[in-house]
Structure formats: C-alpha cells, structure tokens
Amino acid sequence: MECAGRGSRGPCVAPATRRCGGCGAVAYCSVSHQLSHWDHHKQECERLEQQMKRVEALNEFPFTFSEEATLEVFEKRESRCSFLSKRGIHGLGMWKYECGCGDSLASADSTRSERESWNLPRELCPCSGPASLKSDALSNWKDYFEWRCLPLHSPVALLLHWPLLVYYATQIAFSGKSGPEKELFQLAAFGELCALFPGVRIHVELVGPAIPEKRLSSFWIHFLTLSLLLMLALQLIQELIKEMNIPAVFSDYCEEACHLAARCIHSVTGRPIRIPIQLNPFRQPLVVENSPLFIPCYPNCFLFGI
Numbered sequence: 001m002e003c004a005g006r007g008s009r010g011p012c013v014a015p016a017t018r019r020c021g022g023c024g025a026v027a028y029c030s031v032s033h034q035l036s037h038w039d040h041h042k043q044e045c046e047r048l049e050q051q052m053k054r055v056e057a058l059n060e061f062p063f064t065f066s067e068e069a070t071l072e073v074f075e076k077r078e079s080r081c082s083f084l085s086k087r088g089i090h091g092l093g094m095w096k097y098e099c100g101c102g103d104s105l106a107s108a109d110s111t112r113s114e115r116e117s118w119n120l121p122r123e124l125c126p127c128s129g130p131a132s133l134k135s136d137a138l139s140n141w142k143d144y145f146e147w148r149c150l151p152l153h154s155p156v157a158l159l160l161h162w163p164l165l166v167y168y169a170t171q172i173a174f175s176g177k178s179g180p181e182k183e184l185f186q187l188a189a190f191g192e193l194c195a196l197f198p199g200v201r202i203h204v205e206l207v208g209p210a211i212p213e214k215r216l217s218s219f220w221i222h223f224l225t226l227s228l229l230l231m232l233a234l235q236l237i238q239e240l241i242k243e244m245n246i247p248a249v250f251s252d253y254c255e256e257a258c259h260l261a262a263r264c265i266h267s268v269t270g271r272p273i274r275i276p277i278q279l280n281p282f283r284q285p286l287v288v289e290n291s292p293l294f295i296p297c298y299p300n301c302f303l304f305g306i
Contacts, residue, residue: 002292004041005033023048025293044256051255051295058296061285062142064153069286074296080289087155093117094159094186100289118188124154130195137171138164138196140281148195157285159189164282165300167196169249172275173305249305251280253288253297262304275305 003016004026012029019027020034025048026041028034059070065083072078080099084090090099094117118125126148138144141157144164150156157164193202250265252258258277266273284299291297 001027003029003033005037009033009036025052025295055295062152063285073287089119092119098158125156126192133198159186160192161282161284161300163190163192165251168282173247173249247305249303251300251303253299253301254295255302258302258304271306273304273306277302277304
C-alpha cells in the first residue's frame with residue numbers, strides 16, 4: 001500500500017500504515033502527508049467509505065480457489081505468481097501475462113501457437129463447442145461454468161473474463177487501457193464469443209497504441225455486426241466517442257476508478273451516463289496486487305456506459 005499523499009509534501013518518511021479514520025480505504029506515511037492530502041481526499045472520503053461497506057460482495061466467487069485468489073493474495077499470503085505456479089501454468093502461453101514477472105508486453109515474441117495455448121487438460125478449458133445452446137442469459141460465473149460443463153477448480157475464468165465482459169456488456173447495453181495491451185496476447189480466449197453468441201457474426205476491433213500498425217489486421221477478430229462500441233480499457237479516443245451514436249460500455253478495476261472515469265467521459269462527450277456503475281459478475285476472480293486502496297480490486301471489476 002502506497003501513501004495516498006505521496007508527493008504532496010516532500011518524500012514519504014515511513015510505510016503507509018496510518019489509515020484514514022473516515023473511510024479506512026487509504027493510508028498515509030505521516031500526519032503531515034495526511035493533512036496536506038485532505039483537500040483532495042475530502043472529495044472522495046465519504047464515497048470510499050460507502051465502497052468499503054461492499055467489500056464482501058467483491059470477493060464473492062463460486063470457485064474452489066476463491067479464498068486463495070482473493071483474501072490470500074490481497075493480504076500477501078499468496079501472490080499471482082504462486083497461484084499460477086501451483087496450477088502449473090505460470091509463464092506459459094496466455095497465462096504469462098497474468099503476473100508481473102512474465103515477459104514484458106512490449107517485447108513479447110512468443111509464437112501464435114504459444115499465445116493461443118491454454119496449457120491445461122481439455123476437461124478444464126472450453127476447447128470445444130458447448131454441449132447445448134443457452135436457454136437463458138448467463139448472469140454469473142456459476143451459470144457459465146455449468147453451461148460449458150467446466151469444473152469450478154478450473155482457472156480459465158482468469159482469461160475468460162475478457163469475452164464474458166463483451167457478452168455481459170452487450171446484455172446491459174441493449175436491454176430495454178491506452179487500448180488493449182495484454183489482450184493482444186490472449187486473443188484465443190475471445191474465441192469463446194462464438195459459443196456465447198451462436199450464429200452471430202461479430203467483429204471486435206481493438207483500438208490502442210499497443211497495436212502495431214503493420215500488424216493491425218492480424219489483431220482483428222472477424223465475427224460481427226452489432227452496433228456496440230466496447231472499449232476494453234478506459235483510455236479511449238475522445239473524438240470517436242463524440243461522433244459515434246451507439247452504446248459504449250467501459251470497465252475498470254474498482255468502483256472509484258469508474259466514478260472518476262464516468263465524470264471525465266461525461267464532461268468530454270456531453271452524453272449522460274445511461275448505464276450506472278455496477279459490479280461486473282464476470283470480473284476476473286484473481287485480485288490485483290499492490291492496490292492503492294484497502295479495497296480489493298479486480299480486472300474488469302465494474303462497468304458503466306453511455
């Protein structure tokens with residue numbers, strides 16, 4: 001946990017162990033840093049206090065490894081690396097981008113076959129089509145795993161939160177990062193959209209500076225025709241949002257980040273927030289390490305839309 005007032009009044013003098021007595025969501029290294037940061041923090045303190053009351057809901061997952069992937073990683077008794085290592089997938093295929101010690105995204109030179117490999121037994125991943133068509137909309141990870149006949153000890157949700165984000169965002173958008181970075185090396189996981197949207201042609205266009213121009217076409221997934229702009233990270237092209245009169249859904253790792261982003265996007269585009277900030281039931285079930293808050297954060301944890 002880093003000092004919330006870092007840089008506000010000289011260098012930090014100690015570990016950030018002095019938590020705010022109001023919200024309890026941020027910490028400081030000293031009284032002076034806490035006082036100097038108050039003008040900023042007072043605008044968010046009450047909001048963060050309310051978010052702290054919803055922490056239990058953030059950690060609720062149906063998986064057999066849920067406690068290990070949430071509380072134990074959050075409390076640093078485990079790490080993302082150790083979680084992956086115990087399952088024999090650390091540093092392999094698409095999994096290598098799920099911890100901080102893997103190859104850098106900028107210099108990744110793995111082959112396409114390596115990037116598209118699940119590196120898991122077939123019974124633990126969606127390697128074939130579903131046994132049956134969905135009878136109802138999927139609303140959570142348990143529904144999805146039952147439909148795909150996957151055991152709840154399988155770690156594939158760590159990658160499948162990307163296509164399930166697209167699926168769920170589509171449901172809420174049409175009911176009555178920079179751009180992508182590590183997503184580029186986990187494109188095979190997006191193939192699950194074929195099972196989630198049977199018979200629908202989908203074209204997902206990934207936008208962002210991390211996509212090399214000379215290889216742009218190879219990063220397109222040619223499935224679609226839905227009038228949906230889904231940005232997989234919150235750094236978006238402002239002019240594009242202004243010009244396109246279609247639903248846009250955004251995600252981020254915590255509720256506060258979505259609140260700040262929603263306010264910024266509204267001020268830039270002038271469009272109202274039509275889809276309120278809400279918890280994503282298909283968020284990645286492995287907590288983010290080194291969160292700046294005493295609130296568990298997860299990739300694609302919250303959604304909102306205009």
